[in-house]
Amino acid sequence: MKTYIPIGYKMENGKLIIDEVKSQTVIKIFNEYVAGKSILALSKELTENQVPNANDKTNWASIAVGRILENVKYLGDELHPKLIEQEIFEQAAAIRVRRNKQLNRGIFRTDYQKKNVFANKIYCGTCGEVYRMYVEHSGKSYEKRRWKCKKYIYKNRVLCRNLFYTKEELMELSINAINMVITKPKLLDQKPVRYKSRKSEELLGVERQIETLKENEMFSSTELKELIFKRAVLTYKESKVDDYEVHTKVIQEVLTGVAPLTEFDEEIFCQIIERITIYEDGNVQIRFINGVTITEQYKPGKEDENGSC
Ligand SMILES: [Zn+2]
The missing domain is CATH 3.90.1750.20 (Putative Large Serine Recombinase; Chain B, Domain 2)
Incomplete structure (x- = not known):
């Protein structure tokens, strides 16, 4: 052989x-x-x-x-x-x-x-919950779809009163943030000072398993390969700070030669924006994958502000 x-x-x-x-x-x-x-x-x-x-x-x-x-x-x-x-x-x-x-x-x-591109990307600055899309009058001609805090309705009561946004509004505020970075690339250079994240139990568990396999000299086992891969994924998820340079490069790569957007671009959005946090005063914080944040004032439209019908 x-x-x-x-x-x-x-x-x-x-x-x-x-x-x-x-x-x-x-x-x-x-x-x-x-x-x-x-x-x-x-x-x-x-x-x-x-x-x-x-x-x-x-x-x-x-x-x-x-x-x-x-x-x-x-x-x-x-x-x-x-x-x-x-x-x-x-x-x-x-x-x-x-x-x-x-x-x-x-x-x-x-x-x-x-x-939806916004699923799990929009967060509530008041209670920390994720935003989800609520459909009102589903199937009717006056159907309304708006993004609201998941805790907006809790046990049949209005609990969190943070702002509602339509998909179009979320698109527009995303375009604004992306365009700010396109027109002022220096914004990406502000390396965020973030706390050193503590390792999760899952990651610590994986590390222990890797150590055990190594102690037993099972270097070529598939299990070890899988664990090393898993550790890489978890480490990546948990300590994005260390990846600042790598992620800044990814953003720069994605935006190379891109003119300021005039319409929403799903690919760009997904590739470079990590999360959006909504605050009740109309401030919206956009966090890019390298941890850099941009805050803009974007109040949702007044039409149909009253959700109680
Ligand atoms: Zn909330």
């Missing part, structure tokens, strides 16, 4: 050792991916520069670059010397999760359109 040797290693006297030349390609792929380059851009570049791949050919399929980025062997195990730092590997995994999500949104376009 022929053993598969990942690019970056070579066999010498029956042992896998680091291939000095090709390992540099692997390291470069990881570093540039983490720095913001896409898999497609990397594969094009490697092909153009005629860099030899695992089979000493110079055509790089993006799937090959993708496989390198997810190969846990580079973290080192009983057969493979360590080539990539854990931190870089996990950062790359986290970026992939994020980009795949964005990609799936593009592919399953119809599904995605059915789902």
